[in-house]
Amino acid sequence: MNTETITAMLRDAMKIKPASNRASRQKSSNTPPEVLRLNYNESHFGMSPKAMEALIESAKKTHTYPDWFAIDLKEAIGEYFGVDKNCVVPTAGSSALIDMLGEIFINPGDEVIFGDPTFEAFRDVANDFGATPVPVPLDEDYKFDLDAMYDAITDKTKIIVICNPNNPTGTFVDSAKVEAFIRKVPENILVVVDEAYFDYVDSEGAYSMIKLIQEGYDKPLLVMRTFSKIHAMAGVRVGYGITQPDVADMFGKSSHAWNVSVAGQYTAAASLRDTEYIAKVRELAIAERNYVETELANLGCTVVPSQTSFIYFKSSMEPKDLTAALKEKNIHIGTFEFSRVSLGTHDMNVRFINAMKEILA
Numbered sequence: 001m002n003t004e005t006i007t008a009m010l011r012d013a014m015k016i017k018p019a020s021n022r023a024s025r026q027k028s029s030n031t032p033p034e035v036l037r038l039n040y041n042e043s044h045f046g047m048s049p050k051a052m053e054a055l056i057e058s059a060k061k062t063h064t065y066p067d068w069f070a071i072d073l074k075e076a077i078g079e080y081f082g083v084d085k086n087c088v089v090p091t092a093g094s095s096a097l098i099d100m101l102g103e104i105f106i107n108p109g110d111e112v113i114f115g116d117p118t119f120e121a122f123r124d125v126a127n128d129f130g131a132t133p134v135p136v137p138l139d140e141d142y143k144f145d146l147d148a149m150y151d152a153i154t155d156k157t158k159i160i161v162i163c164n165p166n167n168p169t170g171t172f173v174d175s176a177k178v179e180a181f182i183r184k185v186p187e188n189i190l191v192v193v194d195e196a197y198f199d200y201v202d203s204e205g206a207y208s209m210i211k212l213i214q215e216g217y218d219k220p221l222l223v224m225r226t227f228s229k230i231h232a233m234a235g236v237r238v239g240y241g242i243t244q245p246d247v248a249d250m251f252g253k254s255s256h257a258w259n260v261s262v263a264g265q266y267t268a269a270a271s272l273r274d275t276e277y278i279a280k281v282r283e284l285a286i287a288e289r290n291y292v293e294t295e296l297a298n299l300g301c302t303v304v305p306s307q308t309s310f311i312y313f314k315s316s317m318e319p320k321d322l323t324a325a326l327k328e329k330n331i332h333i334g335t336f337e338f339s340r341v342s343l344g345t346h347d348m349n350v351r352f353i354n355a356m357k358e359i360l361a
Helices: 003-009 012-016 021-025 049-061 071-081 094-105 121-128 146-151 175-184 210-214 245-251 262-273 275-298 319-327 346-360
Strands: 088-091 111-116 132-137 157-163 190-194 221-226 239-243 302-304 310-314 339-342
Touching (some): 012 121, 049 262, 071 088, 071 262, 088 245, 094 121, 094 157, 094 221, 094 239, 094 245, 111 121, 121 132, 146 157, 146 175, 175 190, 175 210, 275 310, 275 346
Parallel strands (some): 111 132, 157 190, 190 221
Antiparallel strands (some): 088 239, 221 239, 302 310, 310 339
């Protein structure tokens, strides 16, 4: 088949879209059982037993279409956060919610501001819909430079993204500073705060930007969450946004709004209600984070302090060379400007640290 013919059929934005950095790092997610998978930021503690029960029970209902409006799930999320259910936008993973941002809000020529590096899906969605990505370098502490992001605003800015804590660096910007920034942004710009890893934050004084929605904030704001991380439901695909009801109504224009599965709706609601289990996982994850950070520092690595379920670090080796060396030992980690390792169970983390000792020796 003639490649030029197919290319000519594409939308204009797709014809010029550069290759996705996210896709290039994830050439395959099929991992042999002997391989230790510490490159996808998955929760190896597993989902809540109550959520597992709900998942099994949902199998009896998968011959039916799901509730297109996901009312039970929206009510569970609304009750958990103290917001009206009409503030909740459930989606088939938070990636679907990011796609919806482009489908609903982005016109060719718009600008999307985000920190650099951050979650590559935001750059991708800007390119997908013909917008101009505006990456703003992180500060010297590998955190979002909010002042520089504010200075980057132009009359073409449509969306500003703050990933807090950030992926891949794991860093967290003080909540009060983020709130002050949001309140400064003009009302014709949608501020998106991705809080996928917020459940792992133990920084003093930290609070979610959902607080603004609870208080009736009246400029466009979308706070993104997911069940893929601390809830260990990455394979079930459930994410959600919390926003003002008028903004939530706009998301209803997308076909993505109807695609949360029966299994996803049942399981996510059950997991959200099992607060005791999630608190236990949080405690275990933070303990493991402290262990791995300490061990990496003892090996002479530069460790960026993390508030997530992964650690961004630099060893004496180039990241790509370290990744290759660990692969020889059946351990997979992420490769960026630095290396990024996801936290596993304690046995997994000990295996990773022992491999690091052997390699760096």
